[in-house]
Amino acid sequence: MTGPATVVKAEPTDEILRLDDLKVHFPVKMPFVQRLLQRGETVVHAVDGVSFGIRPGEILGLVGESGCGKSTVGRACVRLVKPTAGRIFFDGQDITKLGGEKLRALRRRIQIIFQDPHASLNPAMTIGKAIGHPLRIHSSVFGPQKTGSEEFGEWIRQKVLNAMKEVGLTPEEQLYDKYPGDLSGGQKQRAVMARALILEPNLLVVDEGVSMLDMSVRAKVLELMLDLKRRHKLTYLFITHDLATAKFICDKIAIMYLGRIVEIGPAREIYADPKHPYTKALLQVIPIPDPDRRAKKVLPRGEVPDAVHPPAGCRFHPRCPAVLASCGWEARDFVDFLDEHLSDPKRAGDDETILGPIEDWRAKGLVASLETNPLKVRKAVERTNAVLVEAPVAMKQAVESVSSQNRTVIVRFRSHHQLLQSNVQGRVVECLLYQ
Amino acid sequence: MSGKIFFRGRDLTQLSNQMYRRIRGEEIALIFQDPMTRLNPLMRIQDHFLEEIHAHESVSSTEARTRAREALVSMGIHETRIRNYPHEFSGGMRQRIMIALALVLKPSLLIADEPTTSLDVIVEAQILEILQDLKEAYHMSLLLITHNLGIVAEVCDRVAVLYAGKLVELGSVRDIFHKPLHPYTQGLLASVIHLETKELHSIEGSPPDLIAPPSGCRFHPRCSYAQPICTERIPPLVEFEPGHFAACHFGDKFL
Ligand SMILES: Nc1ncnc2c1ncn2[C@@H]1O[C@H](COP(=O)(O)OP(=O)(O)OP(=O)(O)O)[C@@H](O)[C@H]1O
Ligand code: SF4
Ligand code: SF4
């Protein structure tokens, strides 16, 4: 299977981080029997060809729906998951395959903050100890004194108190010996920030760092992030599904769908005028906190498909309101459509007796087929054509032929166009509408 | 626990357990944030429905099966999937199955506790649309519990704001969003981050300790309008304008 091609190539810049066609696939765990039944490729295409760069002092927002691969990108950047393919550059150095001491040194410069502040602090460790922990791990590079000496302890303590002050975790002397359980949600998140910052990293990956916090605390943590960016030129990869927060804080924004970036560019421009149909859909569903501005929304149909078998061509095509005939229609789209048709008794009539049950249909690439009895096959072709009349126009146009062979009905689709990335008004969009 | 809960004029707290169970289900249904709290992973979807129907109504199993199928299809899930197990569905589908299950007895009140928090924004919008349609189709009342003010603005007719276990404001959705009378409601609205947010706001201080709540008005330690009276007297819930209630000593100041 060939994925969409990447034409917009990385040019050498002052970027601190650059991902080049990054892929992360996970093996699917499944019961033995199912593994026997299901042949072919069984991996989750969590990240499937992602490229972007971040400049120093920039905040890049990575947004998209649950399961689209955001966290996996973030974890790949700090090398917590192994890339399947593609390359990652940090500060000009290829870190894709880094190991051992070099990887440890890298982890000092790139820190990650995880989704849940409550889970990321050890409840049995005091706040001061937790924040100072990374210094102890990296003492060989950092500590001016011998590990374990009194001076070393005092040196760490001073660094920790400074970091606490830095993130507004005050009064720092008093909070130093407290346990996570004694802190509020916002204080805990500050402690997590202080721990991430204590090694003075250049890049901070913040994975849903504020989503768990209640509104009043969230604002303070966001302000802290902006403040650190201003004062220390800290760079962020900000991962979230909250588009309003991303708009407020990000310089650049990347919208992900099912393992691919579908649109990336300056936040201001994308929010003002989204180009990709998925970006448009996402921005449209953000609830507006004003009862006078209720509006009927045009929602994409269905849900995000399974990342084990992503749709052919453009992955958004089964749900895209602007879909074209060339976007990637394939056999299973027809079977899904037929399934929907048959499940509506008003529309289906007696179609079920001729075209059902739906389980008897085979969908393989561009060809959907139904083996039926020789007497019914002509009728089945007729009915298939009749059902297709009601199909979305683009799908109808993508059907090459409906035919029969002995006792089998065959619906064949045309092959789709190669999906490329295009530069559109200052951003990169992956959509056939702009090619 | 004290106080009363009236449903159709009857105090639910006075009912026998058996009566209460009947009302819950037939008349009042609940849906939760996590569908798996309601769905048994070892039971087929169909059996969930049959169990629910048979527990409350004496109907033939054919009829029960038909109703189960209809409920599922009304949530956009194909009837051929009725024999599947919960884990064979996506999160959004499970949520819809749970809603279908809650609605199969056609309750007159649906209590939805953060029904979309674990879902994608697009699926969230789909579910909210379904809930609104049902509200109209069955003339069903909906008690939506959420911290997402955007959803409140989109779906609700009236809003009750709670702070530290107390009702601090109650009114029409317009009153609450355009003319909030309680300083907590005002702070909450100001701190919502939305697409037009230019500046961040937050409510000073941190949520109160419910074991030893502040005296007087529970919001006073965080309220910039607090006066001496606020630490001494609990503000009563007052109707400042028709249908618009607030529990603040100085609610009229914001009218
Ligand atoms: N260790 C793993 N093994 C197998 N599959 C995984 C693993 N980690 C993630 N996945 C799968 O990869 C896909 C992407 O997951 P990821 O956590 O990156 O999504 P996300 O965009 O961060 O979602 P969310 O918004 O819910 O946090 C999902 O289908 C997920 O189930
Ligand atoms: S390529 Fe563009 S138009 Fe075609 S399905 Fe994808 S998003 Fe829609
Ligand atoms: S009663 Fe006093 S403290 Fe409470 S909200 Fe009103 S002004 Fe503030």
Ligand SMILES: [Mg+2]
């Ligand atoms: Mg994630």
